[in-house]
Amino acid sequence: MDDLKTIISKTLNQYQNAKQTSFKNNRLANYFRTEPKRYIESYIKRTGFHFNYDIKSSVGNGRWAIIPWIVLFDTDISTSATEGIDIAYLFAEDMSKVYLSLAQGWTYYHNEFGTKIGQTKIKAVSNYWRKNLKLTSNTFNTKEIHLINPLKRYRTSLPRGYELGNIMSVEYNANNLPDNQKMEDDLALMIQSLEELKSKLINTKDIDLSNKYILSKSVITNKHKNNEYKKTPTKCDYDQQSKSNKITGLKGERYVVEYEKSQLQGNKKLQSKVEQVSVTQGDGLGYDILSFNPDGSEKHIEVKTTTDSENIPFYISQNERQYAKEDNSSYWLYRVYDINREAKLEKYHGNLEQYFSFEPTDYLALKKEN
Structure with a gap:
């Protein structure tokens, strides 16, 4: 079983070439769908975190994704990357970097409000949590993340939604990845941030209620x-x-x-x-x-x-x-x-x-x- 750094490194190094080949039965795609889940599950069991969780990863549905991702869910809050708040590894389109992010699901806002207003809403909720959560690591920050080329037009609003949904993150440069231990430590601290956020929700089983409350204030x-x-x-x-x-x-x-x-x-x-x-x-x-x-x-x-x-x-x-x-x-x-x-x-x-x-x-x- 590959460790976290190897999974991240292999994706950064191979994804661009893999996108030039057939999506169906692709070796990297199959690897990406299974290996992150295996490793993160073993890590959580090894470190003794006690929460209901799930791990999902995606390189696209039927065709290659612009932004591949790995997501760790606290299932009391969310079970889908389309809504709620979770921990995500978000890979930049050009594979120059990857972010470990405390992230919101964009599709919820898109379906609820449409693209333009939805982007305003998701940003407002991100800003609220930035002001109300502690940074659990001095390497974490609340700056906007950059996954795509801002001058390029895209067929989907997902990449920009991912950027705006970021609450806090740490950036890993493809040419200077930290060692596996540092990546594991960052993941542990991000889990702590997610649990702090969870403790501040009005109802952990109904995150929509918290979102509506936050949005009503802004x-x-x-x-x-x-x-x-x-x-x-x-x-x-x-x-x-x-x-x-x-x-x-x-x-x-x-x-x-x-x-x-x-x-x-x-x-x-x-x-x-x-x-x-x-x-x-x-x-x-x-x-x-x-x-x-x-x-x-x-x-x-x-x-x-x-x-x-x-x-x-x-x-x-x-x-x-x-x-x-x-x-x-x-x-x-x-x-x-x-x-x-x-x-x-x-x-x-x-x-x-x-x-x-x-x-x-x-x-x-x-x-x-x-």
């Missing part, structure tokens, strides 16, 4: 192209809200997204357009969820969630209240109760004045003129 300004009510999304002051309340709100919004999709069964096109705009566009639109009626007309849904019963009052902003008045034909308020037990839902359509009375609770303080 929303981007983006107008919804189909929205008649041209509000500019704004960044809220989340420091004034408790983390638990924010998480409760996100749970309620996700519950409503799934509920709305279930109401559109049989219409996959409309189902795919249901959007949690509070995360994708910001809190300034006046509603949280963009959904649709069966005829294709829009529903703008504000979600108010509580862990308690339906009798609990709720807070609503002036922007939200005004939007309900001005767009009463498409506006809906969904009240989600008992979100941590057996969630229940009440729906209110149009102007909220017909359902609720309102009491002012906040004031704007202006300095008096002398």
